[in-house]
Amino acid sequence: MSTEWTADSNAALSLSLVRSQKDKESLAETESYENFSPTFTYPIYGEDEKIYGYKNLTIDLRFASGSLHQYLNVRYASKLSSSSTVDNVEATMSEFIPPGYETDEKMFLDIVERDAMEFKPLGTKIHSYQRVSPSSQGKGKGVASTSKLDPESEDVIEYEVYHSTWGTSGFRDYHRRMQIFIFLYIEAGSYIVEDESTWEFAVLYEKRKRRGEPGVVTYHFAGYSSLYPFYCFPERIRLRLSQFVILPPYQRQGHGSALYTAIYQRVLSQEHISELTVEDPAEAFEDLRDRNDLKMLLGLKQFMEEGFGTNGSSTGGGVGPIRRTKSSSGAGKMGPPANKAWTEKWRMQLKIAGRQFHRLVEMLQLLNLDPLDAKGFKAFRIQVKERLYRFNYEILVQLEKQERLDKLEETFQNVVEDYRRILAMIR
Numbered sequence: 377m378s379t380e381w382t383a384d385s386n387a388a389l390s391l392s393l394v395r396s397q398k399d400k401e402s403l404a405e406t407e408s409y410e411n412f413s414p415t416f417t418y419p420i421y422g423e424d425e426k427i428y429g430y431k432n433l434t435i436d437l438r439f440a441s442g443s444l445h446q447y448l449n450v451r452y453a454s455k456l457s458s459s460s461t462v463d464n465v466e467a468t469m470s471e472f473i474p475p476g477y478e479t480d481e482k483m484f485l486d487i488v489e490r491d492a493m494e495f496k497p498l499g500t501k502i503h504s505y506q507r508v509s510p511s512s513q514g515k516g517k518g519v520a521s522t523s524k525l526d527p528e529s530e531d532v533i534e535y536e537v538y539h540s541t542w543g544t545s546g547f548r549d550y551h552r553r554m555q556i557f558i559f560l561y562i563e564a565g566s567y568i569v570e571d572e573s574t575w576e577f578a579v580l581y582e583k584r585k586r587r588g589e590p591g592v593v594t595y596h597f598a599g600y601s602s603l604y605p606f607y608c609f610p611e612r613i614r615l616r617l618s619q620f621v622i623l624p625p626y627q628r629q630g631h632g633s634a635l636y637t638a639i640y641q642r643v644l645s646q647e648h649i650s651e652l653t654v655e656d657p658a659e660a661f662e663d664l665r666d667r668n669d670l671k672m673l674l675g676l677k678q679f680m681e682e683g684f685g686t687n688g689s690s691t692g693g694g695v696g697p698i699r700r701t702k703s704s705s706g707a708g709k710m711g712p713p714a715n716k717a718w719t720e721k722w723r724m725q726l727k728i729a730g731r732q733f734h735r736l737v738e739m740l741q742l743l744n745l746d747p748l749d750a751k752g753f754k755a756f757r758i759q760v761k762e763r764l765y766r767f768n769y770e771i772l773v774q775l776e777k778q779e780r781l782d783k784l785e786e787t788f789q790n791v792v793e794d795y796r797r798i799l800a801m802i803r
Contacts, residue, residue, distance in 0.1 A: 381456055383433040385421040389414050390434055391560070393441040393625065394485075396492035399594050402587045404510040409441060409596075412624045414560035420472055421463070429462030430455050435469065440488045441596040442495035442581070444553040446477040447484035472559065474552040492594050497581050498547045499540030503638030504583075506532050507629075534583040535598070535631065537638040541576050551577065554600060561621050563658065568602060568618070576603045576615070578642075580622070580635045598626040601639060605649075612650040615643055620661055632664050640668075643727050651727040666798050669728065669736055674802075679722060683710035684744055712741050712755040734763055739795045761788050 392410035395403075403409075418425050427433060432453035439446055450465045470477070478484040506525040509532060525532045540547045548570065558565040568575060579600040586592040599622035605613040617639065622632045643652045654665065673679060685708035709718040714737050723733040738760055745752050761784050765772060768787070772780050 381429055381431065383427045383430055385417040385425045385427050385435075386414055388427060388433045388435050389417055389560075390436050392436075392438040393596065393623070394438050394447075394488050395441045395596065396489045396594070398586060398589075399441075399492055399584065402584065406510050407625075409625045410438075416560060416563060416565075419559040419565070420468060427463045427465060429459075430465070433465070435465060437469070437473075438484065439553070439597070440484075440491045440495075442594060443487075443491040444550065444597055445484070445487050445491060446473055446553060447481065448473070448477050448479060449481070472556055474549070493592075495595055497536065497538045497579065497595055498550055499538040499544045499577070499579070501536050502539045502578070502642050503537040503634070504534055505634055506534050509533050530585050530587055533585075535634065536581050536583050536595075537635060538579050538581065539576065539642065540579060542570070542573055547577070554579075554597065557599075557621050557623065558619050561623075562619060565619065572604070574605050576605065577601070578603065578635060578639050580626075580631060580638075582626075597623070598631055599623055599635060601635060603639070608650045612648050615649050615652050617652060617654045632661075633668050636664060636668055640672075649727065650724075651729055653729045654732075663798065663801070665732070666736070666739075667801050669732065670739060670798070670802055673726075673736060673740065682708060682718065683740065684708040710737065710741055710744070711759070712745075712752065713759045714741070731767065738763075738791075739799060742792065742795050743799055757788060760791060761785075764788065764791070 390411050391414060392412070394410065416425075421427055430452040434451045436449040436451065437446065438448075448466060448469060456462050478487065506527055508525065509530070527534050542548055555567055558567065577600060580598045582596040582598050584594050584596060586594065599620075601617060601621075602619040604616045604618050606616060608614040620632075620635070622635065640652060643649050654661070657665065709715040719733065719737055723730065726733070728736070738756070741756055741759075745756060764784060764787050772783065775783060
């Protein structure tokens with residue numbers, strides 16, 4: 377196949393979250409919500425992510441930034457004569473977005489203008505937070521301490537998280553428009569089955585005030601998560617976080633942590649939910665969860681005091697080093713080894729899945745350990761290896777004794793190295 381007529385589908389696909397003209401006027405020069413790229417296109421255009429038959433191909437897929445109404449336009453400098461080998465770009469994409477998308481640019485921009493004033497988030501608001509507008513940064517306002525921000529100020533942007541289900545009016549259609557982001561940004565992502573009626577969703581929106589128009593606000597989609605409940609004996613549910621995506625224009629700004637926190641806080645507030653689990657987390661999401669869970673635990677005064685003793689409470693904002701007694705091992709319930717009844721009590725109260733909570737306890741133990749405390753580190757090593765052995769039992773039991781011991785030691789060293797990497801993120 378000639379490379380001259382072959383396009384990289386990731387490079388060819390251009391994505392945009394389009395705002396009304398007045399909303400664009402409120403943006404800072406550094407803000408860009410248009411013409412960003414996908415991470416993956418293989419679910420749409422094949423494993424090789426190649427499209428054959430075009431030169432200078434552009435697949436222009438735009439979304440009204442709030443309602444996510446779509447516009448699709450395929451442009452190219454030249455195209456091979458029709459044959460069985462030339463890819464039908466628009467027809468292929470149309471299989472992954474709902475029917476009724478616009479192909480007329482003027483009609484699409486009219487929809488954007490209309491939706492800017494009419495669209496409101498679907499569902500129930502469960503969380504909100506504020507950030508300083510990029511257009512006001514550099515004027516001495518800074519971005520620290522969001523608790524001190526005035527939500528009524530034009531220099532402040534509010535973000536809101538809404539909870540929805542299939543029973544939320546209009547949400548099924550809205551989900552069909554936003555679900556393509558799962559294919560484009562989650563490796564091995566897949567569309568969920570709508571026939572399963574118990575799905576829940578948490579959707580993050582930017583709530584933007586228009587400069588010079590008091591009282592006028594518009595909403596813009598930033599990301600979402602899908603969650604699925606499983607029965608948990610005797611009469612509760614275990615909520616599994618299945619999909620989680622923040623769009624590129626909003627990444628690396630703390631919005632992923634905010635969305636995760638909103639979901640977790642809602643889990644804590646719901647008596648019928650026993651715990652929050654995560655389905656096959658990607659490495660980036662696992663880091664995000666670890667950081668947020670650790671900061672939450674470090675900020676729990678009672679948990680830290682019980683865990684490390686009266687003199688073992690965390691300093692300051694809860695992310696610095698822990699004040700040690702002469703020997704950090706055995707100073708409190710955290711050990712090592714950790715008191716199993718105590719850890720299970722807190723795990724259930726905090727509704728964190730077993731493996732995740734045990735990992736968090738191990739990270740806190742490592743953070744607290746005195747480097748000169750050989751006895752404490754030995755107890756820590758035995759505890760971690762015991763958990764690793766149970767978790768990997770079916771594989772390890774097949775190995776010869778020495779090989780099994782070597783593998784456990786290698787895994788332990790890798791775990792400790794990764795714990796130190798994560799702990800460095802929160803200091």
